[in-house]
Structure formats: C-alpha cells, structure tokens
Amino acid sequence: MIIDLRSDTVTKPTKGMLDAMFSAEVGDDVFGEEPTVIALEKKAAALFGKEAALFCPSGTMTNQIAIKVHTQPGDEVLCDTTAHIYNYEGGGISFNSGVQAKLLQGERGRISAQQVLDAINPNFDWLTHTSLVCIENTANRAGGSYYSLKQMEEIANVCKKNNLKYHLDGARIFNAIVENTYTPGNLGKLFDSVSVCLSKGLGAPVGSVVIGDNQFIAKARRVRKVFGGGMRQGGYLAAAGIYALDNHVERLKEDHKRAKELGGIMLGLNYVDSVLPVDTNIIIFSLNDKIKPEDFIKKLADNNIKAVGFGKQAIRFVTHLDVTDEMLEKTISVLKKINS
Numbered sequence: 001m002i003i004d005l006r007s008d009t010v011t012k013p014t015k016g017m018l019d020a021m022f023s024a025e026v027g028d029d030v031f032g033e034e035p036t037v038i039a040l041e042k043k044a045a046a047l048f049g050k051e052a053a054l055f056c057p058s059g060t061m062t063n064q065i066a067i068k069v070h071t072q073p074g075d076e077v078l079c080d081t082t083a084h085i086y087n088y089e090g091g092g093i094s095f096n097s098g099v100q101a102k103l104l105q106g107e108r109g110r111i112s113a114q115q116v117l118d119a120i121n122p123n124f125d126w127l128t129h130t131s132l133v134c135i136e137n138t139a140n141r142a143g144g145s146y147y148s149l150k151q152m153e154e155i156a157n158v159c160k161k162n163n164l165k166y167h168l169d170g171a172r173i174f175n176a177i178v179e180n181t182y183t184p185g186n187l188g189k190l191f192d193s194v195s196v197c198l199s200k201g202l203g204a205p206v207g208s209v210v211i212g213d214n215q216f217i218a219k220a221r222r223v224r225k226v227f228g229g230g231m232r233q234g235g236y237l238a239a240a241g242i243y244a245l246d247n248h249v250e251r252l253k254e255d256h257k258r259a260k261e262l263g264g265i266m267l268g269l270n271y272v273d274s275v276l277p278v279d280t281n282i283i284i285f286s287l288n289d290k291i292k293p294e295d296f297i298k299k300l301a302d303n304n305i306k307a308v309g310f311g312k313q314a315i316r317f318v319t320h321l322d323v324t325d326e327m328l329e330k331t332i333s334v335l336k337k338i339n340s
C-alpha cells in the first residue's frame, strides 16, 4: 500500500469515472463538434451562472489564458505573494502576457479590498497600468485557507469602481465551497473569470475549465489555440470532468476531516515546530532542527508514504480521493514512531 500525500493531483480515475470515459461520445473540438466537451463546458458555465466555459489541459493554462485575455503587455496584475500565478507557472504572466505582478502581503494567502485599493496605480503615463486582480481560493501555498463571500465581494466592488478585471484561481474552489455557505452561482456574479481544476481533489485525470461571459470565452478559445491547447477528441477527458462534478464534490468534506485529524496530531510530535491552521485538505507544517526535511521524507518513504518539502523546514501533506481511513491510521502510526 502506497500512501501518496504529495498532492491531490495524484488521484487515479475510479471505476465509475473510467466507465464514463470509455462510453463518452466524441468529436473534434477544434471544429467545435465535441459533444462531451460541449456538455462539460455548458455544465460548468451553468453551475457558476455564467454564459460560457472552456475546457483546457491544465489549471496553469486556464489561468494564463484568463490573464492574457484580461490584460495588455506592460500592465500590472495584483495578487498575493504566495499566488500560484506568480510562483508556480514558470513566469508565464511575463512570458505569455508581458505583464508584471504587484505582490500584496495577504493574511494566509488572502488579500483584502483595502490592500487592492491602495495598490492601484494612479493614471499617469509613467506608471504601470493596473488592470487585473487575481485571487486564489483556496490558497495553496498558504495551507488551503479560504475567503469568505464578504471578502470576495469587497474586492469585487473595488474592481468595479476602478475598472479592473477580477479573476478567481479556483483550482480548489470546491474545497472552499463545501466549507462555506456560498455557491458557485454566488461566485460567478463576482468574477469576470473563474478557473477550476478538475484534476485535483475532484479526481479527474486531466483538465481544468475557465468560465466567463461569451465575449471572454470567444477570446479565450483563440488564446487556447495559440498556446497549443486545442484538443480534438477531448470528450474522453471531459467525461471524467462531468463525472467528477456529479460525484466528487460533496465528498471533499471527507478529505478535510482526514486532514484536520492529521493536522491535530502533528503538534504533539517532538520534531514538529509549527502547523498552519488546517482549513481544508492541505497540511503545511515545519520541522524543528531535530530532523532535516530530506531525512524526514526518507523515513516516510521507507514506510511507503510519499510527501514533498515545501521550502526550508516545511513539509506539505495533501489528503484526497485516494487516501482512505486505513491509510490515515497507518500514516499517524508512522509519524508517531518517528517521534520515539
């Protein structure tokens, strides 16, 4: 039994998902005749109460497409210092869109409306044009924290008043939704575009969708083709996405319960210095100087547990569809053994 806590991207399709994939009706999506891709896009758009959606190979691509459509070269994007678009997309915002980021120091990955307001450049020829705000919900690097609806609304109001576009990197938006009272429909009203990963906690093997109005999606389709993301019989993958949205949303709560249980025992371990609050399915903790991260990861690996370092003394565990209660118990007992 291998227990893979490196990421919620490691999930493999379930039997039900594979059946849905095998029986998908397919066509050529570049010609606009992929029935299953179209069905997924319609479903995602309707869920968020927006006009249209676009199926893409990755969440990096959906974010990068949105940034490209919302900005002009030389513009500035406002985001938190820990943002995926800034840290983990290979410098794509400058490479693809020729824009720069102004980084805001949020609270556990969450920026505030006041910070956004203070960061907008006045309209002078010599100042960078601020055109886009990007928030991440849940915030990965910050340990899976989530925004309240009010926080997101306040930023939306600042964006509207100041003519800024507002993009949600919702790679794990359903992890936030199941912990809150807001719905995808509430979010669709606030944002110009929303990116959702199907291949994280939702358990699809590949794929993300970006959601917006018709005009935005028409432009996004062109950019997707330029980025090399125009897929053909993508319906086999889209079928997995539809299955994931139908079957794997509510169960995210189970991942959160397991993550909280794991997080709860971490502080009792004599080699753990601190643990970030566990709000969803991500546990980020810091080892004290009794143990080197590479030695800790090796000890876990010797017990068939996979984890990744997350900078300096920090380690990240992520719970997901393929982590069972049995695996959780085994992990806890191994962690306690390392303790002694």
Ligand SMILES: *Cc1c(COP(=O)(O)O)cnc(C)c1O
Pocket (backbone or CB within 6 Å): 057, 058, 059, 060, 061, 063, 084, 085, 136, 138, 139, 140, 169, 171, 172, 197, 199, 200, 208
């Ligand atoms: C995973 C992730 C993405 C997209 O990643 P891909 O691996 O390209 O699908 C975007 N934003 C956040 C916050 C993520 O965690």
